[in-house]
Amino acid sequence: MDHRTRRIATRLGHAGRDPQAWRGAVNPPVFHASTVLFDSVAALEEGDRHPFDTFNYGRVGNPTADAFERVMAELEGGYRAVSVSSGLAAITVALLAMLKAGDHVLMVDTAYRPTRRFCDNVLAGFGVETTYYDPLIGAGIEALIRPETRALYMESPGSGTFEVQDVPALTAAAKRHGLTTMIDNTWAGSVLFHPLAHGVDISIQAATKYIVGHADAMLGVAIARDKPTFLKLKRMAVMLGNAAGPDDLFLGLRGLRTLEVRLRRHEDNALTVARWLQSRPEVARVLFPALPDDPGHALWQRDFSGASGLFGIVLHPVPKAAVAAMLDGLALFGIGASWGGFESLILPAHPEKLRTATSWDAPGPVLRLHVGLEDPEDLIADLAAGFDRLGAAAAGGEGA
Numbered sequence: 001m002d003h004r005t006r007r008i009a010t011r012l013g014h015a016g017r018d019p020q021a022w023r024g025a026v027n028p029p030v031f032h033a034s035t036v037l038f039d040s041v042a043a044l045e046e047g048d049r050h051p052f053d054t055f056n057y058g059r060v061g062n063p064t065a066d067a068f069e070r071v072m073a074e075l076e077g078g079y080r081a082v083s084v085s086s087g088l089a090a091i092t093v094a095l096l097a098m099l100k101a102g103d104h105v106l107m108v109d110t111a112y113r114p115t116r117r118f119c120d121n122v123l124a125g126f127g128v129e130t131t132y133y134d135p136l137i138g139a140g141i142e143a144l145i146r147p148e149t150r151a152l153y154m155e156s157p158g159s160g161t162f163e164v165q166d167v168p169a170l171t172a173a174a175k176r177h178g179l180t181t182m183i184d185n186t187w188a189g190s191v192l193f194h195p196l197a198h199g200v201d202i203s204i205q206a207a208t209k210y211i212v213g214h215a216d217a218m219l220g221v222a223i224a225r226d227k228p229t230f231l232k233l234k235r236m237a238v239m240l241g242n243a244a245g246p247d248d249l250f251l252g253l254r255g256l257r258t259l260e261v262r263l264r265r266h267e268d269n270a271l272t273v274a275r276w277l278q279s280r281p282e283v284a285r286v287l288f289p290a291l292p293d294d295p296g297h298a299l300w301q302r303d304f305s306g307a308s309g310l311f312g313i314v315l316h317p318v319p320k321a322a323v324a325a326m327l328d329g330l331a332l333f334g335i336g337a338s339w340g341g342f343e344s345l346i347l348p349a350h351p352e353k354l355r356t357a358t359s360w361d362a363p364g365p366v367l368r369l370h371v372g373l374e375d376p377e378d379l380i381a382d383l384a385a386g387f388d389r390l391g392a393a394a395a396g397g398e399g400a
């Protein structure tokens with residue numbers, strides 16, 4: 001049965017499952033295995049001839065990984081997927097697989113901070129030069145491409161500030177120069193945006209976020225457009241010794257079954273909270289492409305089928321202590337990194353400290369919110385009480 005003709009919610013329920021192979025069990029079992037035994041030397045040698053198609057050794061693959069990777073490849077419309085131990089590992093495997101000493105990579109200025117760190121430290125140390133580019137550059141990227149440029153890396157919407165990139169225009173320009181294109185597609189959870197359909201070569205997913213969906217596992221996956229790209233990714237992951245653990249793969253696989261439903265609720269809740277935030281006098285701007293007045297709305301509407309629950313706000317200038325008073329007293333929003341779980345989170349963000357190709361000059365502090373699956377009215381009440389604390393602390397600070 002080819003699930004690709006069916007809608008996403010249906011495919012997520014059925015892809016990667018084979019009950020007959022597992023004595024009727026709906027879900028594939030969790031394989032805890034390092035060593036795999038062969039009947040004969042001939043069988044061992046046959047396995048070595050197809051290292052990525054058979055079950056040879058725990059680090060190279062196992063049926064739990066295979067089931068997870070099948071769903072991911074189908075979801076993103078790719079040839080095959082490579083699962084690894086975290087989202088960051090998927091990013092670094094993809095960059096290392098496609099770049100070598102003397103190469104140049106174009107990296108979006110709004111990339112996830114550890115991605116930048118990897119470029120500035122590891123890639124630079126290995127003789128790969130990185131140029132950061134404006135997320136809104138679009139087809140203008142062509143002016144930055146040099147003879148030694150080999151890869152274009154995108155992340156859309158951007159980390160912390162949520163600029164939407166013109167992925168089709170960027171990819172078309174990159175293809176004219178033979179570059180490999182890759183994107184961090186975590187915000188869209190592999191459901192709301194399909195980069196490979198726009199010509200991108202590698203889609204990267206921090207499955208730790210929406211795919212696992214319950215804040216209880218680390219998992220990453222890179223989905224390749226074609227066989228040569230898959231082989232480069234898989235060989236690099238194997239050479240680096242990076243593989244996901246079976247229990248984390250199981251949690252990723254389990255999360256995939258409810259992903260579409262959860263994303264819809266995240267979107268509804270996030271829109272309710274974001275619209276309320278727009279009405280608040282403390283808020284200067286809401287950074288969320290799903291809102292009609294967001295500068296990225298037109299591109300988001302053209303390319304995405306929905307929004308997830310992660311967005312930002314810019315507050316009017318207030319002392320740092322007032323922001324802390326707001327956040328410290330929140331009962332439902334946790335203060336913590338990561339996102340994509342069922343629970344709401346909030347965090348101060350500092351885009352002004354990260355960028356090098358562009359500047360961020362909003363006068364007030366930026367907060368990143370992850371709106372979870374709770375009732376949005378309760379979340380709004382929690383934030384309203386937070387704004388009361390912020391106002392009181394700001395007034396106290398002024399009077400002091």
Ligand SMILES: Cc1ncc(COP(=O)(O)O)c(C=O)c1O
Pocket residue numbers: 086087088089112159184186187206207208209218219220338339
């Ligand atoms: C946009 C984005 N990409 C990648 C990652 C990395 O994922 P992981 O924490 O699984 O390494 C994160 C984590 O916060 C992220 O926000």
